[in-house]
Amino acid sequence: MKKISVLFVCLGNICRSPAAEAIFINLLERKGLTDGFIVDSAGTGSWHIGKKADSRMRIAAKRRDINILSRARQISSKDFDKFNYILAMDDSNFRNIQDLKNRAVSKDFASVKKIQEFRSVFNEQEVPDPYFGGDEGFDYVLDILEDSVNGFLESIF
Numbered sequence: 001m002k003k004i005s006v007l008f009v010c011l012g013n014i015c016r017s018p019a020a021e022a023i024f025i026n027l028l029e030r031k032g033l034t035d036g037f038i039v040d041s042a043g044t045g046s047w048h049i050g051k052k053a054d055s056r057m058r059i060a061a062k063r064r065d066i067n068i069l070s071r072a073r074q075i076s077s078k079d080f081d082k083f084n085y086i087l088a089m090d091d092s093n094f095r096n097i098q099d100l101k102n103r104a105v106s107k108d109f110a111s112v113k114k115i116q117e118f119r120s121v122f123n124e125q126e127v128p129d130p131y132f133g134g135d136e137g138f139d140y141v142l143d144i145l146e147d148s149v150n151g152f153l154e155s156i157f
């Protein structure tokens with residue numbers, strides 16, 4: 001059976017989207033669904049290409065037994081052909097992804113959505129950027145993402 005491919009996108013690809021990727025991978029493992037999916041993350045910006053996720057996010061995730069292993073990369077127009085779903089963390093990411101999609105040769109494969117469309121517990125329209133804030137912001141992002149990533153998986157079955 002063809003795999004379902006999912007790309008999580010934020011600005012830097014060192015805080016929110018690597019966390020969303022790792023939470024989704026962990027959820028798929030727990031549900032025995034790993035083989036059915038390709039999961040990745042990317043940033044709209046290029047500043048952190050090649051870097052590990054922010055250590056504050058890795059530590060906060062590790063406390064929940066979630067390992068963030070990804071290295072930052074920037075989204076490219078090829079991603080619209082490769083992925084079934086591209087999930088943005090906030091409105092600004094969403095607009096930047098749509099702009100890139102409008103300029104891409106192939107425009108209609110990936111479905112671009114905001115991850116918070118799939119929330120049920122946390123009433124946040126966007127996943128807040130924790131980068132310039134305190135440690136508690138990282139835990140809050142993980143709480144929000146656990147909710148919306150779960151909702152996303154439920155939405156596709």
Ligand code: 4NP
Pocket residue numbers: 010011012013014015016017047129130131
């Ligand atoms: P992210 O967080 O988009 O969740 O990875 C950020 C990381 C870095 C920067 C901004 C947001 N930055 O300005 O370098």
